[in-house]
Amino acid sequence: MRTYLKKGMAIIVMASLYACANDDSELAPQKTPASISFVQNLSVSEGSGENIISLKLDKPAGEASTVKVQVTNSQEAAFTTVPATINNQIELNIDKGTTETQIVFKPTNDELVNADRTIGFTLLSATNGLQLGSKSSIQVSISDDDQANTQPTVLNFEVSIAKVEESQSAIVKILFSERATQNGKLTLELEQLLATQQFSTTPAMSGTGTLELIIAQGQTEASFEVSVADDALFNRHDQVMFTITQVEGNFAIGEKRSTKLELIDNELKGMAKSFTSSAGNFSSTKTYEYDQQGRVSKVYWERGSHQPLRGVDTYTYAANGLIEKINQYPGIDEIFYQTNGRITRSEVINHGVVKSYRVYDYDQAGNVAGFAEYTLQSNGTYLQSIIMLYLYHENGNLYAHLTYSPGQGSEDPTLISERYYEHYLNVSNKFSAVEVIPTINAQRNLPSSFRMVENGHDLSYSISYEFDNEGKATKRLARSGQAIETVNYTYY
Numbered sequence: 001m002r003t004y005l006k007k008g009m010a011i012i013v014m015a016s017l018y019a020c021a022n023d024d025s026e027l028a029p030q031k032t033p034a035s036i037s038f039v040q041n042l043s044v045s046e047g048s049g050e051n052i053i054s055l056k057l058d059k060p061a062g063e064a065s066t067v068k069v070q071v072t073n074s075q076e077a078a079f080t081t082v083p084a085t086i087n088n089q090i091e092l093n094i095d096k097g098t099t100e101t102q103i104v105f106k107p108t109n110d111e112l113v114n115a116d117r118t119i120g121f122t123l124l125s126a127t128n129g130l131q132l133g134s135k136s137s138i139q140v141s142i143s144d145d146d147q148a149n150t151q152p153t154v155l156n157f158e159v160s161i162a163k164v165e166e167s168q169s170a171i172v173k174i175l176f177s178e179r180a181t182q183n184g185k186l187t188l189e190l191e192q193l194l195a196t197q198q199f200s201t202t203p204a205m206s207g208t209g210t211l212e213l214i215i216a217q218g219q220t221e222a223s224f225e226v227s228v229a230d231d232a233l234f235n236r237h238d239q240v241m242f243t244i245t246q247v248e249g250n251f252a253i254g255e256k257r258s259t260k261l262e263l264i265d266n267e268l269k270g271m272a273k274s275f276t277s278s279a280g281n282f283s284s285t286k287t288y289e290y291d292q293q294g295r296v297s298k299v300y301w302e303r304g305s306h307q308p309l310r311g312v313d314t315y316t317y318a319a320n321g322l323i324e325k326i327n328q329y330p331g332i333d334e335i336f337y338q339t340n341g342r343i344t345r346s347e348v349i350n351h352g353v354v355k356s357y358r359v360y361d362y363d364q365a366g367n368v369a370g371f372a373e374y375t376l377q378s379n380g381t382y383l384q385s386i387i388m389l390y391l392y393h394e395n396g397n398l399y400a401h402l403t404y405s406p407g408q409g410s411e412d413p414t415l416i417s418e419r420y421y422e423h424y425l426n427v428s429n430k431f432s433a434v435e436v437i438p439t440i441n442a443q444r445n446l447p448s449s450f451r452m453v454e455n456g457h458d459l460s461y462s463i464s465y466e467f468d469n470e471g472k473a474t475k476r477l478a479r480s481g482q483a484i485e486t487v488n489y490t491y492y
Contacts, residue, residue: 037123039135061094181217342360424445448463
């Protein structure tokens with residue numbers, strides 16, 4: 001009986017102790033989680049460099065946590081932060097046991113005069129039980145350190161001359177002497193110096209040929225795009241000019257107020273443009289222009305060095321494409337007549353009077369074999385004055401150019417000059433030194449030797465060439481002993 005009584009008492013005592021233990025647990029105080037707060041607002045200068053935005057925890061972090069900070073930048077101030085601001089938010093990683101953290105803030109230092117700006121930082125959320133403290137928002141004020149500049153920003157074109165190829169576009173830049181201190185606008189006007197090609201600009205020009213460019217504060221340059229339309233015509237290389245005519249705001253027009261654009265026609269590209277021949281004290285130059293069908297339309301020529309003669313030959317064509325007329329001077333024309341698709345006669349007419357005429361002949365291969373020239377005499381008749389004979393290689397390149405003086409009465413003509421061209425290169429000749437009839441090239445390839453027999457002299461010349469990367473001749477040197485003739489070629 002005593003044994004059972006002892007066991008019962010023991011059970012009662014243990015139960016009492018267990019109950020007391022549970023009561024103590026329920027009455028024990030709960031742990032308060034850590035909270036995080038900003039320390040204080042921040043005022044910085046634009047050029048202050050890196051600054052620290054401090055945040056503190058009221059006790060060590062019990063767990064690792066992530067804090068998100070919302071950034072409000074309604075004035076669009078420029079700055080960087082570490083950690084980085086992404087989509088107007090910053091994420092701070094808080095390690096267990098941490099009591100403080102920071103954001104590195106660096107305003108962008110520019111040269112613009114800005115109003116003072118304010119950026120807001122607000123604690124948005126925290127993870128793993130970390131609480132947001134009582135100071136959950138601060139403001140960072142940025143004061144500007146730039147002095148107002150009353151001097152105008154000067155505008156100049158980047159280049160005075162530029163090229164734009166057909167079917168291509170080019171950006172035309174206007175450079176500023178310094179950053180624009182305020183918003184503004186500039187107006188350009190178009191002048192078509194030589195313009196048959198179609199082109200457009202971005203931004204678009206007005207119907208009167210003006211182009212307006214808006215300038216924003218802080219810009220260091222302005223630009224517009226020029227695009228040249230593609231076509232199948234030979235439009236020559238046109239020229240247009242843009243000029244800055246007006247500015248609004250704190251801007252001034254500089255010395256380079258205009259830029260000239262050469263519109264490069266891709267059909268014309270690579271065609272003969274000009275050649276200059278010089279030997280001793282004498283030189284001559286020819287420059288070619290073409291019509292929209294790719295035919296020579298004008299030849300600008302110059303002969304002599306000290307007081308050179310200059311002129312322009314203007315070409316006109318018949319419906320079948322053969323040369324019909326060359327105007328040499330006002331009132332002076334050379335007229336060409338054709339028979340069965342060939343030029344058979346030409347006349348030089350000076351103010352209505354036929355001063356001379358030529359009669360042409362052809363060989364069996366269709367090459368111009370020669371002509372006889374007749375000149376007007378004082379009695380109103382025409383007398384044969386010269387006879388030219390041309391012989392060709394089988395490939396159509398000129399071999400010999402023979403000049404005869406007509407005989408008197410029944411006498412045979414007298415040979416007075418012989419010129420021979422041989423050793424032709426397998427290179428196309430875009431500039432013919434010999435044109436029996438204008439526009440008909442008697443030398444399809446480049447000769448590398450030349451012999452001249454006249455006035456008791458027999459001279460042989462060796463001819464060498466320089467070429468560009470596309471295989472076009474850029475220079476020719478003809479040598480005979482100490483005598484040298486130099487010819488320079490240019491192309492569209």
